Amino acid sequence: xxxxxxxxxxxxxxxxxxxxxxxxxxxxxxxxxxxxxxxxxxxxxxxxxxxxxxxxxxxxxxxxxxxxxxxxxxxxxxxxxxxxxxxxxxxxxxxxxxxxxxxxxxxxxxxxxxxxxxxxxxxxxxxxxxxxxxxxxxxxxxxxxxxxxxxxxxxxxxxxxxxxxxxxxxxxxxxxxxxxxxxx
Numbered sequence: 001x002x003x004x005x006x007x008x009x010x011x012x013x014x015x016x017x018x019x020x021x022x023x024x025x026x027x028x029x030x031x032x033x034x035x036x037x038x039x040x041x042x043x044x045x046x047x048x049x050x051x052x053x054x055x056x057x058x059x060x061x062x063x064x065x066x067x068x069x070x071x072x073x074x075x076x077x078x079x080x081x082x083x084x085x086x087x088x089x090x091x092x093x094x095x096x097x098x099x100x101x102x103x104x105x106x107x108x109x110x111x112x113x114x115x116x117x118x119x120x121x122x123x124x125x126x127x128x129x130x131x132x133x134x135x136x137x138x139x140x141x142x143x144x145x146x147x148x149x150x151x152x153x154x155x156x157x158x159x160x161x162x163x164x165x166x167x168x169x170x171x172x173x174x175x176x177x178x179x180x181x182x183x184x
Contacts, residue, residue, distance in 0.1 A: 093121020
């Protein structure tokens with residue numbers, strides 16, 4: 001009987017600890033993984049590695065949040081053309097394997113540019129993305145996450161994102177690649 005009471009007490013304490021920690025906000029990632037390797041909607045391998053040549057703007061979205069990405073791209077791409085790298089990751093984690101081809105085809109129809117597909121959801125989770133909204137991460141050449149924006153690309157958020165990008169770009173020079181290092 002004493003064993004059963006002790007076991008129930010331990011179980012109750014563990015359950016309370018789990019509930020307490022479940023309510024705590026997880027800290028946001030401060031750095032991107034050194035290497036992100038995923039396939040895009042065309043099943044081509046894509047790689048993002050740090051250190052990088054340019055500042056990277058990484059968009060991350062699930063199905064609902066993907067509707068908000070285009071506004072960010074439309075505002076940032078022409079302003080920073082050639083000075084930043086813009087990449088996208090789709091959180092398609094949880095999608096059963098039998099619908100992967102259907103999802104890829106839909107992406108091919110709506111997104112002609114490559115979008116990395118995170119079928120496990122692990123990369124998106126590592127980057128502390130928020131579901132149901134567009135997530136925009138400004139990542140320094142060294143992989144440090146310098147800024148986070150989410151939701152619709154409205155005037156105040158765009159102004160803040162542009163201000164951050166302008167500041168960062170004014171203080172960094174692209175890494176010049178050694179031609180010897182780029183030969184296969």
